Amino acid sequence: MSAKDYSLLGPDGAEAVESGLAAAQWYHSDIPRKEMKALMKREDGPAIRDTLILFCLMIVFVVGAIALWPSPWSIPLWLCYGVLYGSAMDSRWHECGHGTAFRTAWMNDLVYQIAAFMMVRNPVTWRWSHARHHTDTIIVGRDPEIVAMRPPKLFRILANLVGLADAWAGWSRMLLNASGRLHPEEVTFIPASEQAKAIRVARVWLAIYLATIALALWLGSILPLMVVGLPRLYGAWHHVLTGVLQHAGLAENVTDHRLNSRTVYMNPVSRFLYWNMNYHIEHHMFPMVPYHRLPALHAKIKHDLPAPSPSIWAAYCEVIPAVLRQLRYEDFFIKRELPDSARPYREDLHQVAI
Amino acid sequence: MTEWIDACAKDDIDPEDLIRFDHQGRSFAIYRSPDDAFYCTDGLCTHEQVHLADGLVMDHVIECPKHNGQFDYRSGEALRAPVCENLNTYTVKMEGERIWILI
Structure with a gap:
């Protein structure tokens, strides 16, 4: 088989459009309308609580780190601040981009703009990019957000643990x-x-970065950049650690999220940082369900889904061998098994994936 | 040429909800607002042709189930990206317990 072209301008994308893989109808587990409405219902409370906790922690850590700068004792505080800036903001960008974190629209928009800046994702561009990711999840040549391609670009993934790529x-x-x-x-x-x-936002951001760099030059210290910009590098590891698990090693070019997405049970700290996106099959099937109701959604449909990975460690025990194998055999992927209680896959989707 | 079509019974739609109504190859969405008024729009999102009937009604807003784009279902106005194009709306009348739409 010839190498795949993951660019949005290449032949694989055009073929996906021609074959009907693009903008296709996707499989959904059955949930009665009344229950679905209850799951989709919006409220402000949980996200206000979590956002206050997040920003208060950021202030505490960064003020402490600045106070201790340049002592080595400031390092743990920078690492804590960094993971909130360079990783927790990934999930805030994501959930507020969907408009599901808060019921109140301006709260979603405000947190979305702040998180997009911290993650260096143009809020206009990435809103549309992520819409495409949901329309054409892991469809080669259509989805602009495929992290683990085949063969996987391992160096890029590893470099992203410190945000480099x-x-x-x-x-x-x-x-x-x-x-x-x-x-x-x-x-x-x-x-x-x-x-x-998108152009207007980029100009505002450039002005903020230029002001930060000017301040650093004036002070003769990188301290301003430790607060703005560099945390995207030294705090990125957690969002990469969790984000890679979303789809890596699973099928491409299928229209059933049970085949191409992964749900992983995670510890409470990672779930706070990641805002429950570890329930990733559930999120893709029903993107209107707010993060704080994903555990309830999971409980309702888990009989219809592959067994979740029991931990981050267990998920990597599955992903790493698969990804390493894809370096040599790029047609390899993990075929998910369903419980007896689930509605069956359309086997032809797996044939297409091969 | 437009005509009145008997679409559904009033009680077919819960308050602050919608149903899908298909007629002669076209799909419509019929809404019941929290203040018990009825409205009708095209049934498919203008962004990527997803049925709005699986979406969420909040006050006078319908949110698309696929990408969370929002419309005011009274006017059809697109309120939130990724929707940019307004929805078509249709006149509704109630006769007894039945909802009629002019299409």
Whole structure:
């Protein structure tokens, strides 16, 4: 089989459109409408609580770190601040982008803008990119957010543990957008009416970074950059650690999230940082369910899903051998087994995946 | 040419909810607002042709189940990305316990 082309402008994307894989109907577990409405219901309380905890912790850690700077005793505080900035903001960007974290629209929008800045993801571009990820989840040539391609780019994934690839790409794209241009791939998924907004945001961000750099030069210290910008690097590891598990090693080009997504039981700290996105099959099947109701959704449909990985460690015990095998055999993928209580897969979806 | 179509019974729709109504190859969404008024729009999201009937009604807003785009179902106005194009709306009348739409 020839190598796949994951770019949005290549032949695999065009083939997905032609074959009907793009914008297809996806499998959903059955949930009565009344129960689904209860699961989808929005409220502000849980996200206000979690956001206050998050920002208060960030302030405590960063104030402590600045007070102790440049002593080595500041390092643990920077690491704590960094993981909240460079990892927890990933899930806040994600959930508020869906508009499901809060019931109140402006609260979603405010946290979305802050988190997008910290994650160096243009809030306009990435809103559309993520919409495409949900339309065409792990469809080669259509999904712009495939992390573990085949063969997997292991160096890129490892480099992203300290943000090197993604943050660098984000800042490079910011400079491109601030110059008034969009990348050709961005043009394929951002509507013309929205493109000017992406450029405006990039210019505001550039101004913030220039001000931070100017302050660092004036002080003769990298301290301002330790607060703004660099935490995206030294705090990125947790969102990569958890994010890789979402789809890595599983099937591509199938229209059943049970085949291409992974649910992993995680410890409470990781679930707080990740805002329950460890229930990833559930999130993809029903993206309107807020993060704080995903455990309840999981309880309702787990009879119809593959068994979840019992821990992050267990999930990596499955993912690492699969990804290493894909380095040599890029057609290999993990075929999920379903419990007897589940509705069966359409076997032809697996044939397409091969 | 437009005509009135008998779409459903009033009690077919819960308050602050919607149902799907298909007619002659077209799909519509019929809403019952929290203040017990009835409205009708096209049944498919203008973004990617997803049925709105699986979505969430909040006050006078319908949210698409696929990408969380939002519309005001009274006017059809697109309120939240990724939807940019408004929904078509249709006149509704109630006769007894039945809901009629003008399409």
